[in-house]
Amino acid sequence: MRIWYQSVTRNGRFPAYNDVLRRVIDRAKDPDTEVEIHGIERQGGTGDQYRYLAFLQTVEILENVHRAIEEGFDAFLIGNIGNPGLLEAREIAEFPVLGLGETSINVMRTMGEQFGLVTINEKYRPRLDDVIQHADAERRLTGMYPMDFPQIFDLETACRDISNRDELFHRFKAAGEAASRDGAEVILAAGGVVVALLADSGIDQLDDGTPVLNGIAALIKQGEAAVRLSRQMSGSYTSQRLSHAKPPPREIAGYRESYGANVYPTVPEGEET
Secondary structure (H helix, E strand, O other): OEEEEEEEEEOOOOHHHHHHHHHHHHHHOOOOOEEEEEEEOOOOOOOOOOHHHHHHHHHHHHHHHHHHHHOOOOEEEEEOOOOOOHHHHHHHOOOOEEEHHHHHHHHHHHHOOOEEEEEOOHHHHHHHHHHHHHOOOHHHEEEEEEOOOOOOOHHHHHHHOHHHOHHHHHHHHHHHHHHHHOOOOEEEEEOHHHHHHHHHOOOOEOOOOOEEOOHHHHHHHHHHHHHHHHHOOOOOOOOOOHHHOOOOHHHHHHHHHHHOOOOOOOOOOOOOO
16 A cells, blocks of 8 residues: 655755654554655745645645656545645545545544644634534534744754753643643644654643544544545545536546646546446
């Protein structure tokens, strides 16, 4: 099984995070699963809490879906809490496409009735509102609790040196305890870098016993399960009706003339039978 893990951080700006992420994924995956980690290389990868910047880097994510199809991967995982390009990718690919935000919420709903999100800072709230609304999870969310990390680049320092993680963990635990007091039964760090740092340091619950979900591990295991399930369903997984339907073969040539020869690579040209 080959899985493409799409990190949404820029390789050159977060090298230490890449090492932490590799360790977390290797501990989570099955021994016979190959997980390739790819970051953002051309444009972006540093400010996905801003909608404009997130939009700019989503193009590269979708181009990488094309690459994953061409190179024979079995699944594509988007390792970002905002699920950038998730619905668009499902319209392109036939293999399973999962996102960190959606998957984490779905798993938390099996772990407890109420959950809380610990955010990096307040700016993430509007994007996370979108994720919660898409998952229809408003009723089960106790709230969002910011750690107030205004500089996202500070997290790279924590990845680089374990001694620099104390302040991050202090802020996370304080925010998590506020969520727990509000009734949260499960906590998620709503940011992939923080998820990785917590998992790498073995933090999987608060002092009061409230579970802290390792969203990256959940994404890997759900990805593996989705591949196995698709193999039990003649290779299909994502519904091709309505929301994720591709253009029909009789129309694809016209779209490729307008948008480029590589759009919807799994759709053959010609009349439908």
